[in-house]
Amino acid sequence: MADRITLRVTRYRPESDTEPAAREYEIPLRKEWSVLDGLNHIKDHLDGTLSYRWSCRMGVCGSCGMTVDGEPKLTCATFLSDHAPGPVRVEPLSNFPVVRDLVVDIGDFMRKLPRVKPWLIRSEQEAPAEGEYPQLPAERAEYEQFSMCINCMLCYAACPVYALDQEFLGPAAIALAQRYNLDSRDRGASERMDVLSEAEGIWACTFVGECSAVCPKDVDPAGSIQRYKFTAAMESLKTLLLPRGMR
Amino acid sequence: MSEKSQYTQFHPRWYRRRVPVFWWLRRPSYLLFVLRELSSVFVAWFVVFLLLLVNAVAEGPEDYRRFQDWSATPGMLLLNVVALCFILLHAVTWLFTLSPHAMVVRLRGRRLPPALIGVGNLVAWMLASALVAFLILG
Numbered sequence: 001m002a003d004r005i006t007l008r009v010t011r012y013r014p015e016s017d018t019e020p021a022a023r024e025y026e027i028p029l030r031k032e033w034s035v036l037d038g039l040n041h042i043k044d045h046l047d048g049t050l051s052y053r054w055s056c057r058m059g060v061c062g063s064c065g066m067t068v069d070g071e072p073k074l075t076c077a078t079f080l081s082d083h084a085p086g087p088v089r090v091e092p093l094s095n096f097p098v099v100r101d102l103v104v105d106i107g108d109f110m111r112k113l114p115r116v117k118p119w120l121i122r123s124e125q126e127a128p129a130e131g132e133y134p135q136l137p138a139e140r141a142e143y144e145q146f147s148m149c150i151n152c153m154l155c156y157a158a159c160p161v162y163a164l165d166q167e168f169l170g171p172a173a174i175a176l177a178q179r180y181n182l183d184s185r186d187r188g189a190s191e192r193m194d195v196l197s198e199a200e201g202i203w204a205c206t207f208v209g210e211c212s213a214v215c216p217k218d219v220d221p222a223g224s225i226q227r228y229k230f231t232a233a234m235e236s237l238k239t240l241l242l243p244r245g246m247r
Numbered sequence: 248m249s250e251k252s253q254y255t256q257f258h259p260r261w262y263r264r265r266v267p268v269f270w271w272l273r274r275p276s277y278l279l280f281v282l283r284e285l286s287s288v289f290v291a292w293f294v295v296f297l298l299l300l301v302n303a304v305a306e307g308p309e310d311y312r313r314f315q316d317w318s319a320t321p322g323m324l325l326l327n328v329v330a331l332c333f334i335l336l337h338a339v340t341w342l343f344t345l346s347p348h349a350m351v352v353r354l355r356g357r358r359l360p361p362a363l364i365g366v367g368n369l370v371a372w373m374l375a376s377a378l379v380a381f382l383i384l385g
């Protein structure tokens with residue numbers, strides 16, 4: 001294994017650049033170094049002006065999503081040695097406006113997320129529970145997969161539907177809505193349905209499946225969307241066929 | 248995504264990348280997705296073809312023979328072979344990728360893995376085809 005590797009990092013300084021340009025940095029190649037470690041080395045020793053987001057270094061915070069050699073990746077979970085001999089292309093996540101260097105603005109997602117009400121909804125008339133809402137392990141298993149989402153935005157960066165139509169609610173927001181819809185303690189499924197089943201909700205998804213392929217937490221947003229399409233179709237069928245009392 | 252950059256209060260100048268025209272050639276999955284969308288045209292064509300066939304049968308033996316001759320022309324054969332490939336792509340997506348993910352099937356309280364649902368779909372498809380073949384040929 002060579003002991004050096006080149007990172008070709010996209011730089012964009014809004015105050016001076018009209019568009020991003022790649023810049024190369026040669027860094028040590030160590031077996032245990034992730035791409036994020038490489039970026040930290042650049043920041044600490046080669047060029048302190050490089051901007052990028054990171055926090056936990058262990059695939060929990062979801063901050064360090066970037067495009068590595070064309071693929072949306074968590075840079076803390078992508079090893080330099082897997083991309084040797086390089087050069088390794090490090091670019092900001094696709095489909096989001098670039099604020100600076102490798103930092104993107106995810107405000108669009110942050111505005112969409114509360115629309116699907118990602119919290120436990122209980123009826124207001126209900127008296128506060130005496131202590132807690134118990135849940136069986138099997139009931140927890142129903143939504144656990146979708147609760148693993150860390151909002152890293154890799155799914156949005158991989159989604160061609162979102163690239164072409166920014167109004168699309170998007171994979172993570174829908175998966176997180178399902179996380180609460182499938183929770184036995186939740187009563188808000190009907191409140192979420194209007195947002196989820198609008199044209200820019202689940203029906204905009206054409207099942208490319210890349211969101212699930214790039215998800216570092218195996219959330220399977222594509223699966224959750226297809227599952228909700230089935231639920232929404234059944235619901236509208238019920239509305240059409242059944243009298244009001246039986247729905 | 249058409250604007251290159253825009254000014255807002257907090258971000259002096261965002262850079263927005265344009266989606267390239269040939270974005271769908273970047274990954275095999277994107278290409279497959281575009282081909283699958285295109286397959287709907289061929290699904291529609293098969294419906295039209297079937298209606299023309301039904302119409303020809305209803306009009307009598309003379310029309311039916313003319314329909315058969317028309318279907319046997321090289322151009323029509325090529326079109327229908329291409330259409331068949333697209334229909335198979337469409338069907339395989341539905342059976343093995345989409346519906347196993349959309350459906351939750353439980354057996355004795357345990358959720359069946361998607362691959363098994365896909366196999367179940369294949370078996371159901373075979374049985375339905377055998378039934379149709381039996382009705383037509385038998």
